[in-house]
Amino acid sequence: MRSDEEEAFDAFVRNRMPELLRFGHMLTGSADAAADLVQDALERTLNSWSRLRQRDDPEGYVRRTMVNRNVSIWRKRRREYLTDEVPDRVEDADMKVPDQALQTALSSLPRKQRAVIVLRFAEDLSERQVAEMLGCSVGTVKSQTFKALAKLRDQLPNQEDATWTP
Template sequence: MADRSEYDAFVEDAWSRLLRTAYLLTRDWALAEDLVQTALLKVWLAWPRVRQEREAYTRKIVFNVYVSWWRRRWRQVELPSGEPPDRTETADRMGEADERETIWRALGRLPARQRAVVVLRFFEDMTEAQAAETLGCSVGTVKSQTSKALAKLRVDESLLVRRG
């Protein structure tokens, strides 16, 4: 029973940070919650073996599950929905909402691996080594994926500036 109380305390402490990371990856709160819950289930199954760096271990699972979902989604047929959801924004926050939407769209155009690296490096403020550890790849891969992602984001930004 001690393991269960430790696990419950861990989930309570880490939930909001893990959810924020998952949201930055998925750009959907419901999917982000599903992603975190799936990761936490996997952590619970391995809980007796996980002694140190539990949050880092869980974060790595979040990214691995996200990548596997992304790969699976490419093999499925996507069906369009009827109508987009209604959006209610106040006039004084429209500029902020537009900027946030631009960032989400830009992140959404990145391949899954590049998006994961950008989220870890710039939203989670991890070092290259920490990001490599989380993603289970080399520091060189993190560097190259970051470089490619930033180049793609710069191209997207220059296209937006020319259109505007």
């Protein structure tokens, strides 16, 4: 990789890292898993950077890679793993969650429903774009959105000053 490409990639990462981490956190529900997901996506992006740099939206490639990797990971982890020790849970102090109640409710959703909600509402993608990203039909996106919103409405308190309402 040429030095100008390295500098461009470093600048891209420095400028977009907070948004990518927030997106990853919304997808995974965990700051640690989000950091791993972003790192994996950026590593894959680095391999194709010279080609992606010419495109209008390299961030779209990174986000798509994050969604695809997240789907691959949860497909592989369909089983529960029992352990006799509860792991320590450390919260990332730098990760700003605008609404803790919303994050908790999102974390309770099944992974596919969470991905649909994040892509539809946090990333403002159309149903067709979400379907393409997740490799499913538009009808599946609609039904998963409906089910997820119903669960979120049940879990979230009605607040007049809420910043986001499903």
